[in-house]
Structures are given as C-alpha cells and as structure tokens.
Amino acid sequence: xxxxxxxxxxxxxxxxxxxxxxxxxxxxxxxxxxxxxxxxxxxxxxxxxxxxxxxxxxxxxxxxxxxxxxxxxxxxxxxxxxxxxxxxxxxxxxxxxxxxxxxxxxxxxxxxxxxxxxxxxxxxxxxxxxxxxxxxxxxxxxxxxxxxxxxxxxxxxxxxxxxxxxxxxxxxxxxxxxxxxxxxxxxxxxxxxxxxxxxxxxxxxxxxxxxxxxxxxxxxxxxxxxxxxxxxxxxxxxxxxxxxxxxxxxxxxxxxxxxxxxxxxxxxxxxxxxxxxxxxxxxxxxxxxxxxxxxxxxxxxxxxxxxxxxxxxxxxxxxxxxxxxxxxxxxxxxxxxxxxxxxxxxxxxxxxxxxxxxxxxxxxxxxxxxxxxxxxxxxxxxxxxxxxxxxxxxxxxxxxxxxxxxxxxxxxxxxxxxxxxxxxxxxxxxxxxxxxxxxxxxxxxxxxxxxxx
Amino acid sequence: xxxxxxxxxxxxxxxxxxxxxxxxxxxxxxxxxxxxxxxxxxxxxxxxxxxxxxxxxxxxxxxxxxxxxxxxxxxxxxxxxxxxxxxxxxxxxxxxxxxxxxxxxxxxxxxxxxxxxxxxxxxxxxxxxxxxxxxxxxxxxxxxxxxxxxxxxxxxxxxxxxxxxxxxxxxxxxxxxxxxxxxxxxxxxxxxxxxxxxxxxxxxxxxxxxxxxxxxxxxxxxxxxxxxxxxxxxxxxxxxxxxxxxxxxxxxxxxxxxxxxxxxxxxxxxxxxxxxxxxxxxxxxxxxxxxxxxxxxxxxxxxxxxxxxxxxxxxxxxxxxxxxxxxxxxxxxxxxxxxxxxxxxxxxxxxxxxxxxxxxxxxxxxxxxxxxxxxxxxxxxxxxxxxxxxxxxxxxxxxxxxxxxxxxxxxxxxxxxxxxxxxxxxxxxxxxxxxxxxxxxxxxxxxxxxxxx
Numbered sequence: 001x002x003x004x005x006x007x008x009x010x011x012x013x014x015x016x017x018x019x020x021x022x023x024x025x026x027x028x029x030x031x032x033x034x035x036x037x038x039x040x041x042x043x044x045x046x047x048x049x050x051x052x053x054x055x056x057x058x059x060x061x062x063x064x065x066x067x068x069x070x071x072x073x074x075x076x077x078x079x080x081x082x083x084x085x086x087x088x089x090x091x092x093x094x095x096x097x098x099x100x101x102x103x104x105x106x107x108x109x110x111x112x113x114x115x116x117x118x119x120x121x122x123x124x125x126x127x128x129x130x131x132x133x134x135x136x137x138x139x140x141x142x143x144x145x146x147x148x149x150x151x152x153x154x155x156x157x158x159x160x161x162x163x164x165x166x167x168x169x170x171x172x173x174x175x176x177x178x179x180x181x182x183x184x185x186x187x188x189x190x191x192x193x194x195x196x197x198x199x200x201x202x203x204x205x206x207x208x209x210x211x212x213x214x215x216x217x218x219x220x221x222x223x224x225x226x227x228x229x230x231x232x233x234x235x236x237x238x239x240x241x242x243x244x245x246x247x248x249x250x251x252x253x254x255x256x257x258x259x260x261x262x263x264x265x266x267x268x269x270x271x272x273x274x275x276x277x278x279x280x281x282x283x284x285x286x287x288x289x290x291x292x293x294x295x296x297x298x299x300x301x302x303x304x305x306x307x308x309x310x311x312x313x314x315x316x317x318x319x320x321x322x323x324x325x326x327x328x329x330x331x332x333x334x335x336x337x338x339x340x341x342x343x344x345x346x347x348x349x350x351x352x353x354x355x356x357x358x359x360x361x362x363x364x365x366x367x368x369x370x371x372x373x374x375x376x377x378x379x380x381x382x383x384x385x386x387x388x389x390x391x392x393x394x395x396x397x398x399x400x401x402x403x404x405x406x407x408x409x410x411x412x413x414x415x416x417x418x419x420x421x422x423x424x425x426x427x428x429x430x431x432x433x434x435x436x437x438x439x440x441x442x443x444x445x446x447x448x449x450x451x452x453x
Numbered sequence: 454x455x456x457x458x459x460x461x462x463x464x465x466x467x468x469x470x471x472x473x474x475x476x477x478x479x480x481x482x483x484x485x486x487x488x489x490x491x492x493x494x495x496x497x498x499x500x501x502x503x504x505x506x507x508x509x510x511x512x513x514x515x516x517x518x519x520x521x522x523x524x525x526x527x528x529x530x531x532x533x534x535x536x537x538x539x540x541x542x543x544x545x546x547x548x549x550x551x552x553x554x555x556x557x558x559x560x561x562x563x564x565x566x567x568x569x570x571x572x573x574x575x576x577x578x579x580x581x582x583x584x585x586x587x588x589x590x591x592x593x594x595x596x597x598x599x600x601x602x603x604x605x606x607x608x609x610x611x612x613x614x615x616x617x618x619x620x621x622x623x624x625x626x627x628x629x630x631x632x633x634x635x636x637x638x639x640x641x642x643x644x645x646x647x648x649x650x651x652x653x654x655x656x657x658x659x660x661x662x663x664x665x666x667x668x669x670x671x672x673x674x675x676x677x678x679x680x681x682x683x684x685x686x687x688x689x690x691x692x693x694x695x696x697x698x699x700x701x702x703x704x705x706x707x708x709x710x711x712x713x714x715x716x717x718x719x720x721x722x723x724x725x726x727x728x729x730x731x732x733x734x735x736x737x738x739x740x741x742x743x744x745x746x747x748x749x750x751x752x753x754x755x756x757x758x759x760x761x762x763x764x765x766x767x768x769x770x771x772x773x774x775x776x777x778x779x780x781x782x783x784x785x786x787x788x789x790x791x792x793x794x795x796x797x798x799x800x801x802x803x804x805x806x807x808x809x810x811x812x813x814x815x816x817x818x819x820x821x822x823x824x825x826x827x828x829x830x831x832x833x834x835x836x837x838x839x840x841x842x843x844x845x846x847x848x849x850x851x852x853x854x855x856x857x858x859x860x861x862x863x864x865x866x867x868x869x870x871x872x873x874x875x876x877x878x879x880x881x882x883x884x885x886x887x888x889x890x891x892x893x894x895x896x897x898x899x900x901x902x903x904x905x906x
Contacts, residue, residue, distance in 0.1 A: 011521075122575065125575070135757055135758045248516055329623070331626060
C-alpha cells in the first residue's frame with residue numbers, strides 16, 4: 001500500500017503529486033495496479049473524494065489508466081501517446097443540422113427580450129433622430145462606454161475609466177486591433193487546448209503564435225514564464241474548453257511575469273456573466289490595469305448575431321490606439337451603440353442576464369442528472385462557471401468513437417482533443433458539453449438516446 | 454477578529470471584498486487563520502450563510518484554503534499590487550473647427566433622407582422582428598447583396614453574381630480583409646500622391662507597400678509594369694487627390710499586366726456615383742472580373758458615419774474568403790443591412806444620389822465661378838467627376854504659404870503635395886478643393902475672404 005503523509009492545504013493535489021512523482025521516478029512501474037480508492041482513502045485517513053480527485057487528475061494527465069471493473073494501473077508514461085490531430089475548422093459545410101447541438105448552440109437568442117430591444121430601438125430612433133448620422137468617435141459612443149464602465153463595476157467590481165474602453169465589432173475584430181497595436185513581430189501565446197478562433201484570428205492578422213498548455217488550473221504559469229511570449233491570451237475565469245478556473249495565486253504569478261517581462265495579458269472574459277454558482281471571479285484587470293487588456297462581447301449574453309464587444313486598454317496602449325485610429329470612425333453603427341447603452345442604462349441587460357442565469361442553472365442541473373443516468377461511466381468536471389462542462393468517458397475506446405457514437409444519435413459533440421492546437425496528452429476521452437443551446441427537457445432526452453441499443 | 458462594517462444590499466459580496474482586499478494589501482497574511490463562520494457571523498451581526506458564501510467565493514478564487522476540521526486559512530498569495538493609477542482623460546483632441554472645411558467636409562449627411570431611412574428602419578423592425586437576431590452569413594445578408602448586384606448593374610453596367618459580394622464595415626475594414634486573403638508577403642502598390650488611409654490601412658495590416666506615381670492619366674502604367682507589385686490599388690475613375698481619370702487604353706494595359714503577372718487590381722470606386730458630367734466611366738471590374746477586386750462604400754453617398762461598404766471578389770479569392778471566414782458572422786448588423794437593402798430596393802437610394810448630384814452640380818458651378826473671381830491666377834483642373842477638384846496657384850510662393858493664407862481666413866485646405874506618400878515633383882502649388890461639405894453661397898463667401906487684405 002502507498003504510504004504518504006499528506007499535509008498542506010490541498011490533500012488531493014498533494015496525493016496526486018506524490019503518486020505522479022513515484023511514477024516518474026520509477027517507484028511505481030508501468031502496469032502496476034494502484035490500490036482501490038476506498039482502500040487508499042482509509043489507509044491515508046482522507047476522504048474517498050480526495051483519492052478519487054487525485055486519481056482523476058493522474059488519469060487526465062495520462063499517468064494512470066483505468067480498466068473497467070479492475071481498477072487503476074500505472075500507464076506507460078515513457079511511451080509517446082498518439083496525439084489527436086486538429087482538423088482545421090473546415091466549418092459549416094452546411095451538412096444537415098443535428099437534432100442536438102452541443103458544440104455551438106445558443107439559446108440566448110430565444111430568451112432575448114426582443115420586444116424591449118425593439119422598443120428601445122424605436123425610442124433611440126425618435127430621440128436621436130439625425131444625430132444617428134454623426135460620426136462615431138474611434139473608441140465608440142461615449143454614452144455606451146459610460147454604461148459599460150458602470151456595468152463592469154457592478155458585475156465585476158472593477159473601476160474602469162470609460163476613456164480606456166474601445167467598442168468594436170465583436171471579439172475577433174478586437175483581436176485584429178490588438179495585433180495592430182502591439183505588432184506582428186511579437187509572440188502571441190494562446191491556451192492549448194483552446195478556442196481555435198483566437199489562434200486563427202491572430203494568425204490571420206499575421207502574428208506568430210505559441211501555445212501554453214492548460215492544466216486544471218488554467219494556463220500553466222511555469223510554461224508562461226518559460227515562453228518568450230510578449231502577449232498572453234487567456235480566459236482565467238473559465239477556460240475554454242477545459243472549464244479550468246485560474247486560482248488567484250496563479251493570476252498573481254502571471255501578472256508578476258507580465259510586469260517583469262513587459263508583456264501584456266489579454267483577459268478574455270467571454271462568459272463570466274454566466275457564473276451559475278457564486279459571484280463571477282475577480283478579474284485580472286482589477287488586479288493589474290496597466291498590463292491587462294480586458295475583452296468581452298455581447299454575443300453570449302444578447303445574441304450571437306450581435307457583433308458587438310469591447311476591450312479595456314492599458315493607458316499606454318490606448319494612447320497608441322488614438323495615435324493610429326483617431327481619424328477613423330468606429331465600425332459599430334451608432335444606432336446599435338445607443339440602443340445597447342439604453343438597454344444597459346435602463347437595467348434591462350442585467351435583468352436579462354439574471355433570467356438567463358436562472359434558466360441555465362436549471363439546464364445545468366438537468367445536464368448533471370442526465371449525465372449521471374448514462375449507462376456507462378461518465379465523470380463530470382464542472383466549476384459552475386459559464387455554459388459548458390466536460391465529461392470524461394473512461395470506458396470509451398477513443399475520442400473518434402465518442403464523436404461517432406454521438407453523431408449516430410443526432411448529437412453534435414466535440415472532445416477536448418478537438419480543441420488541441422498542438423499535440424498534448426492528457427485530454428483524451430473527454431466530451432465537451434456546451435449546454436448553452438439546450439432547452440428544458442432536452443438533456444434527459446439526449447441521455448435517453450444512449451440507452452437504446 | 455475581523456471587524457468590518459457591512460453596508461449595502463449585498464452583505465456577502467461586501468464581506469468578500471473586504472477580506473479579499475485585506476489579503477491583497479497584506480493586512481491578512483499567508484497562513485493566518487480566519488475566524489470560524491459562526492464566530493464571524495455573530496461578530497458582524499450577519500447570518501452564517503452570508504459568511505459562508507463569502508468564504509466559498511474566496512475559496513473558489515484561491516484567496517483562502519480550507520483544512521478539514523481546522524477551518525479556513527489565508528492562502529499563499531503573492532500580493533504586492535501597486536494601486537492602479539488612472540491617467541488623465543486623453544480624449545480626442547477637438548481643436549476648434551475652421552469656418553470652412555475644404556478637406557474632409559461632407560454635406561451628404563444634411564441631405565440624407567433621414568425620414569425615409571427612419572421609416573424603413575421601423576418597417577424592417579416590425580417585419581423582420583426576431584429574425585434580426587439571426588446570424589448574418591459571413592458574406593453579408595443575401596437580400597442586400599442582391600440589391601448591390603442590381604445597383605451595380607444599373608449604375609455601372611456590370612453584371613455581378615451576388616455570391617461574389619462581401620459586405621463589410623467600411624473601406625478600411627475591407628482593405629484589412631484583402632491583406633488576409635492575399636497575404637502579407639506580397640507587395641502592395643498604392644498611388645502617389647494618394648489617399649493616406651489606403652496606404653496606412655495596408656501598412657497597419659502588415660503589408661509591404663510600394664508607390665506608383667500618378668500622372669494626368671492616373672496611375673502610370675509603365676511604373677506599374679516596372680514594379681514587382683502583386684496588388685495594385687487604384688481609383689481609375691477619379692483619382693484622389695489629383696482627380697485624374699484613367700483612359701481605357703491604360704486600363705487595358707494594366708489589366709494585361711495583371712493577367713500576365715498574376716497580380717490583382719483593387720479598383721477603389723469610392724465616388725463614382727458622383728460623376729457630375731456625363732455617365733460614370735466603365736469600371737475595370739466589367740473588363741476583367743477575374744483579376745479585379747472592386748470596392749465601394751456608402752459613406753460618401755449616405756453618411757460618413759455609415760461604416761458600410763462592399764467588395765466584389767474574383768471567384769478564386771471568394772473561395773479563399775469562404776475557407777477563412779465561413780465560420781464567422783458578418784460584422785455589419787443585420788438591421789442596417791436590411792434597411793439599406795430596402796432603401797436600394799425601393800429606389801430611395803438612387804433618388805437620393807440624383808438629388809445629391811443636382812445639388813453638387815450647382816455647388817461645383819459656384820466653386821468654378823468663385824475660383825475665377827480670385828484676385829490671383831488660379832488654374833482649375835476638373836474632370837467633372839466626384840466631389841473635389843484641384844487648383845494650381847502659380848503665383849503662390851510655396852505650398853506652406855497656400856495653407857497658411859487659407860488658415861488665416863478660417864479655411865481648412867490641403868495641397869496636392871500633402872498627399873505625397875514619397876517625394877515626387879510636379880505637384881507643387883496646387884490646392885485640393887473638396888466641395889463635398891459646402892453649402893450654397895459658401896464658395897463665393899470663401900473667395901471673398903481672399904479679396905480683403
């Protein structure tokens with residue numbers, strides 16, 4: 001039996017480290033059976049959950065493997081695991097629509113308070129009249145920037161000067177502006193696995209990208225420090241697709257790295273409004289406004305068709321932005337900017353977000369119970385943030401098998417490995433469940449599909 | 454014991470913030486034990502749930518850790534955060550407006566049929582309803598692309614397949630897309646003198662630029678042939694700022710060059726609607742749809758604030774566009790696209806253009822007669838195209854003297870040489886008169902200013 005003295009704050013992590021190190025040092029050898037969770041827990045006087053979490057982490061990173069009904073075994077760690085190749089997003093070859101979309105579905109448009117929006121549009125139209133034809137300052141309409149600053153304060157607890165905000169036509173547009181501000185000769189680090197559009201937006205804009213591996217705690221700070229990146233693009237509050245939340249110690253460590261190396265951090269806060277459990281996590285912007293570029297959009301919260309987003313720039317970069325763009329008009333029509341400002345200012349936006357959160361809290365519960373009813377082992381990893389979670393399916397033969405199984409049942413689904421931008425092990429057999437497009441009752445219906453045959 | 458005054462509606466959040474800030478400021482240090490939930494609750498006269506929720510949030514963000522059966526402790530947080538300093542508002546410098554603007558003024562917004570536009574907006578809003586929230590295909594709304602194709606046929610005599618049209622947020626946005634389609638490793642030739650924003654948009658997007666001198670017949674074909682450019686950006690129908698119109702023989706010669714070398718021609722047709730004398734010249738797109746990228750915007754014809762334009766791509770480049778962007782939504786809101794489609798489809802756009810042309814024909818006459826009344830020699834060069842002309846002032850001591858003389862009279866004015874992107878002779882002592890912002894009677898009033906003193 002393994003005998004460890006587990007001290008410190010985090011018992012599971014400490015257990016995970018001991019076993020990992022023993023495997024790396026050869027004290028535990030390939031093929032060796034590990035004690036059962038229950039046995040090890042009682043032996044070390046820790047809870048079964050602690051052991052299970054440690055085992056899951058080891059499993060996820062490929063240190064151990066699980067064999068159904070026989071337990072956990074040390075994996076062949078020296079063998080190079082075949083990496084899942086990333087099929088380029090040869091997207092939207094409008095194949096027939098799947099019955100259920102767990103990849104890109106979005107229900108927020110259905111919940112969007114269109115009558116409120118239409119009423120605000122009408123009133124903006126009659127109140128503003130021909131003023132709507134005026135040139136929009138390059139940063140965006142001031143009334144909208146004021147409302148965004150107030151919103152950031154209320155929802156994220158950050159004080160932002162509206163003059164440091166830039167309104168733009170969606171996140172990808174803003175990524176392009178960042179490249180123009182910081183330069184193509186710089187190295188951009190993006191998370192791996194990660195949201196492919198971030199990487200491709202930087203590449204399309206001519207920037208060189210490198211990858212930072214993501215752990216259970218988000219982007220790995222050690223890898224960040226080792227990288228020679230000038231810009232680090234991360235989603236610390238809810239990493240996509242792993243769902244990892246970066247603890248504050250790592251946030252501070254990464255901020256210290258940025259301060260020291262003069263790098264910028266792009267904090268992509270794409271779904272922080274949807275923390276369904278507790279309050280949204282503190283933003284990195286609040287911790288370090290002079291090195292952090294904060295980005296968020298309204299596509300998740302309002303409608304995917306609404307290409308409107310904003311970024312908060314450090315003063316130094318805002319000066320550069322004005323130098324480059326002050327003679328250009330903002331790309332988002334004044335009409336939409338004024339309407340959104342009225343929506344936020346009138347409290348309609350937050351009311352809508354609260355409605356969405358209530359809705360998705362119920363959906364999330366349905367998803368969790370649907371997963372627990374699946375006729376095969378399925379381990380949920382969910383931090384209660386945002387609109388997606390991941391499910392490890394240890395008994396699945398391969399990632400391709402998971403996708404195929406789903407597809408045959410009319411369910412569009414991706415695995416963690418589908419989001420790998422460069423080969424990396426430890427992300428196998430894990431489905432990513434975006435429940436942002438599901439309606440009530442659907443999670444159970446989807447689960448039922450896997451009971452038949 | 455921690456003593457906080459918890460005011461406000463949200464006690465747990467306020468407690469969370471206080472503890473968090475105390476940790477970040479070092480008032481609570483790593484390893485320090487926090488009071489028990491019960492004790493702190495009774496001490497602060499709040500419910501245990503309030504404290505528990507605050508502790509959970511702090512736990513989730515990694516500020517504190519929990520040790521089973523011993524309670525909560527401050528985590529190892531490496532805080533040494535300097536407070537955010539906010540720099541003074543560096544708002545866009547609004548220097549005082551000149552009395553007359555002959556550089557960038559635009560009167561089209563005043564002539565814009567706002568009541569028609571507002572009516573169309575209202576009807577689009579009620580007809581389309583929630584369809585307005587649908588994702589816009591990457592090329593733009595099909596109804597608008599159909600209308601643009603029909604408009605191009607009526608106004609420019611070119612037959613264009615709507616599926617080769619891309620709608621975008623203004624010309625500069627489209628220039629950026631062109632660089633993404635053709636590549637940064639290619640050489641982009643722009644006209645010299647020319648419109649600075651074209652050159653700077655390409656440069657900002659990381660493309661290398663070279664310059665092609667402009668003669669009285671537009672871009673010099675010989676220089677084009679000598680250049681090793683892969684892309685040639687020209688305005689053959691009305692070069693800015695010289696006003697040169699490229700004769701068809703040169704157009705054909707340049708097309709032959711493009712065919713032979715595999716280069717693309719960007720035909721920037723920015724003000725062809727405003728040919729005030731005769732019909733618009735035949736477009737190069739009509740002559741060679743497989744090598745010409747045609748670009749036009751609605752900022753000149755509708756309002757400068759309207760960042761809406763389009764380009765027609767050769768089939769080969771359209772395929773590339775779809776490969777790159779088919780998973781992205783179009784950046785222009787569907788609402789504006791539908792409204793513009795209704796405006797073109799209902800004939801309101803062409804009626805507006807005709808009104809504008811009548812208006813500017815009169816202004817142009819006034820400008821010509823005002824120039825002839827100047828108390829010094831002034832030779833007009835005007836082709837009857839677009840909304841600007843040039844005036845050679847042979848007796849002026851220098852270009853600087855021309856600008857200064859104008860400025861002292863409250864007239865904002867530029868010379869041809871101000872638009873030189875690389876040194877080139879032959880453009881001296883020539884003022885550029887953009888009369889697109891003038892009202893009736895103003896040309897004579899401006900001329901009068903030069904009689905005094």
